[in-house]
Amino acid sequence: MPQFFLNKRLIILLVSIIILVSLIGFSLRDRENISRPEQFVKDVIGFGQSLVSIPTQKLVVLVENIKDLQNTYTENKKLKSRLEELAKLEKEISDLKRDNEELREVLNKTDNLRDYTAIQATVISRTPDRWYEKIIINKGKKSGVKPDMAIMTSKGLIGKVISTSEMTATVELLSSENTKNRVSALxxxxxxxxxxxxxxxxxxxxxxxxxxPLDQEIEEGQNIITSGLGGVFPKGLDVGKVKELGLDQYGLTQIAYVEPSADFYGFEHVLVIVRPEDGQEEAE
Incomplete structure (x- = not known):
């Protein structure tokens, strides 16, 4: 009896396996119509896949967008840095171009000096509270610079040396309020x-x-140069042009308002004018 039940169970198991294999084979066949259970199973599986795939795709898109934003930020930062470097470079080029033009004009002016020689110098200091009065240049006694030597740019006269050290000199500008700062001119x-x-x-x-003098006829636009009579400035240095005329407070003499040839503020390079007698003293 027990042996019969064992055989019966074995037969049922074999029959079940055969039916399952048959169903699997049947479901794998290409058919136009599938059974409702199969449709239900496929729908459930498809719905589950959609629940998983849609968030996954969105997450992938989000990650890619974040990466794109990071790349854009990095590129923008690099571009901004390059633009700042470019702006700095353009400014340096502009400064160099201006210096070259100023130096070229100074050198041309040096070539035009006949009766005296010139020492090229650069402005190294200008005190803000005395902007209209004094500058300091990088040439001094060691270079042959002495007090009372005239200072000019490529455009014209701007002042004179009032003191020197071994390596520097202090220059008083014509725009100074010092009443003793006079220039003999014509x-x-x-x-x-x-x-x-x-x-x-x-x-x-x-x-x-x-x-x-009141009896002298003076016209606007006439040139003014140093006369050489004051014993400080050599003759022929360009000062400016007559802009307008007036009378002194007593009405006894004329006053000419002179437009300077040189700019007293926008320069870096100057010429120290060495008079012939100064050169001879130095040579001795």
Missing amino acids: IQGETEIYGLIDGYDREKKLLLMKDL
């Missing part, structure tokens, strides 16, 4: 008219040429 024309550059109008930014 107005060029058919008749040369002599006077003194004595004072500076900061509001008009014009030099004042005083002690001009």
Whole structure:
């Protein structure tokens, strides 16, 4: 009896396996219509796959977008850095170009100096609270610079040396309020008219040429140069042009308002004018 039940179980198991294999084979066949259980199973599986795949795809897209944003940020940062470097480079190029032009003009001016020689120098200091009065240049006694030597840019006269050290010199500008800072000058024309550059109008930014005779006819635009009579500045240094005319406070002499040839503020390179007698003293 037990042996019969064992055989019966074995037969049922074999029959079940055969039926399962048959069903699997049947389900794997290409058919136009599938059974409802199969449809149900496939729908459940498809729905589960969609629940998993859609968030996964969105997550992948989100990760890619984050990477793109990071790359864009990095590229923008690099571009910004390059733009800043480019702006800095353009500024340096502009400064170098301006220096080259100024140096070229200074060198050309040196070639035009006939009766005196010149020492090229560079401005190294300018005190803000005395901007209108003094500058310091990088040439001093060691280079042959002495007090009372004239200082000019490629455009014209700007002042004179008032003190020196071994390596530097202090220059007083014509725009200084020092009443002792005078320049003997003349107005060029058919008749040369002599006077003194004595004072500076900061509001008009014009030099004042005083002690001009009333009977002398002076016109706007006439050139003014150093006369060489003061014993400090050699003759022929360019000062400026007559801008307008007026009278002194007593009405006894004329005053010429002079537009300077040189800019007293926007320069870096200057010439120290060495008079012939200064050169001879140095040689001795």
